[in-house]
Amino acid sequence: MRFAAGVCAAVLTAMVSSIASAATYSADATSRLEFTGVQAGAPFKGVFHQFTAAVDFDPAALATARIEVTIDMNSVDSGDKDRDGTMRGADIFDVAHFPTAHYVTRSVTRTATGFSAVGALTLRGVTKDVPIEFKFAPGAAGAGLSGTAELKRLDFGVGRGDWKSTEWVADAVKIVFSLNLKPKT
Amino acid sequence: MPAQATRYSPLAQTFHWVIAGLIIVQFTLARLAEPLPLGVHKLAILARHKSVGMTILMLAVLRLLWRLRHRAPPLPPGMTRFERMAARGTHVAFYVLLFAMPLTGWTMSSAKNYSVSWFGLFTWPNLIGKNEAAFDFLRTTHDALSYVLFAVAVLHILAALKHHFWDRDDVLVRMLPFTKGARRS
Numbered sequence: 001m002r003f004a005a006g007v008c009a010a011v012l013t014a015m016v017s018s019i020a021s022a023a024t025y026s027a028d029a030t031s032r033l034e035f036t037g038v039q040a041g042a043p044f045k046g047v048f049h050q051f052t053a054a055v056d057f058d059p060a061a062l063a064t065a066r067i068e069v070t071i072d073m074n075s076v077d078s079g080d081k082d083r084d085g086t087m088r089g090a091d092i093f094d095v096a097h098f099p100t101a102h103y104v105t106r107s108v109t110r111t112a113t114g115f116s117a118v119g120a121l122t123l124r125g126v127t128k129d130v131p132i133e134f135k136f137a138p139g140a141a142g143a144g145l146s147g148t149a150e151l152k153r154l155d156f157g158v159g160r161g162d163w164k165s166t167e168w169v170a171d172a173v174k175i176v177f178s179l180n181l182k183p184k185t
Numbered sequence: 186m187p188a189q190a191t192r193y194s195p196l197a198q199t200f201h202w203v204i205a206g207l208i209i210v211q212f213t214l215a216r217l218a219e220p221l222p223l224g225v226h227k228l229a230i231l232a233r234h235k236s237v238g239m240t241i242l243m244l245a246v247l248r249l250l251w252r253l254r255h256r257a258p259p260l261p262p263g264m265t266r267f268e269r270m271a272a273r274g275t276h277v278a279f280y281v282l283l284f285a286m287p288l289t290g291w292t293m294s295s296a297k298n299y300s301v302s303w304f305g306l307f308t309w310p311n312l313i314g315k316n317e318a319a320f321d322f323l324r325t326t327h328d329a330l331s332y333v334l335f336a337v338a339v340l341h342i343l344a345a346l347k348h349h350f351w352d353r354d355d356v357l358v359r360m361l362p363f364t365k366g367a368r369r370s
Contacts, residue, residue: 039228040228040235040299040302040305041302041303041304041306041308042299042301042302042308043300044298044299044300078298079315080297080298080315082223083298085223086223162224162225163224165225167229168225168228168229168232169225169228
């Protein structure tokens with residue numbers, strides 16, 4: 001009996017300490033996920049209004065760090081409903097078949113100015129590594145995690161038919177994100 | 186008092202014919218783009234239309250500055266008061282439209298949240314923020330003004346031909362490059 005209680009206490013202590021070392025957060029509604037593409041020589045900005053992010057991050061324990069984001073591709077908003085409709089269509093995001101995109105990091109390392117991570121992005125059914133650069137700022141009631149990434153849309157088949165051409169829509173797309181992280185309850 | 190020139194200078198002729206040529210290009214591109222569905226081809230044609238339009242706007246600024254510092258050759262004697270007013274009105278309408286067409290186009294593109302690029306070399310700032318109602322109004326205005334421009338151009342061409350073949354004066358010839366001196370009547 002005494003032995004069993006001891007084991008229980010040890011397990012509980014281990015669990016509590018593991019939670020403390022790898023804080024578990026989720027992104028709140030003020031978080032933003034933006035992208036900038038170049039169309040006919042002029043940049044245009046879009047956002048995804050709906051996405052969820054689950055983050056395990058402790059700067060002192062990067063080996064267990066993990067950032068996972070799931071994006072509702074239907075929530076794309078580039079400030080023009082015609083363009084949004086085209087992007088949701090079969091030739092671009094094809095949201096009917098690929099309603100979500102998913103990103104999860106595999107490894108996080110410290111850099112001179114913050115952190116960088118390598119993760120797998122699944123977009124339009126294609127999974128490929130995309131690196132991200134970010135900063136982590138712990139606060140009183142959570143943390144801020146903001147950074148950038150760059151990807152090539154054609155790596156994921158985003159743009160079929162005429163949209164495959166990079167003459168009028170550039171291949172490179174910039175991503176900017178700022179997550180306001182709250183401890184998961 | 187120096188004698189007033191009887192012919193348009195080579196610079197004035199260049200402004201006239203380059204802008205006239207670009208306006209024909211604009212009508213052609215607009216006609217080509219209109220029936221197309223939203224896609225790469227429409228995007229490409231409209232991108233050129235916008236680049237040419239901004240070129241016309243820049244030329245219009247230079248031409249107006251030039252015009253404010255130089256007098257046009259005098260109208261031939263013998264024109265009635267009505268004819269003089271019609272000639273004056275047509276030329277003023279051209280100057281107004283040379284600004285109104287590109288400015289309504291640029292503003293309408295801004296309202297639709299599509300920034301205007303100049304041949305992919307640089308991007309013009311948006312004149313107004315995203316605004317669907319403003320876009321619809323500006324598009325109607327841009328279309329309507331294009332018909333006005335077409336009508337004024339037809340009037341202008343018919344008048345020039347009338348001067349040349351009916352009145353047998355030098356009104357047409359003095360704007361033609363590679364022709365010499367005043368026409369003997």
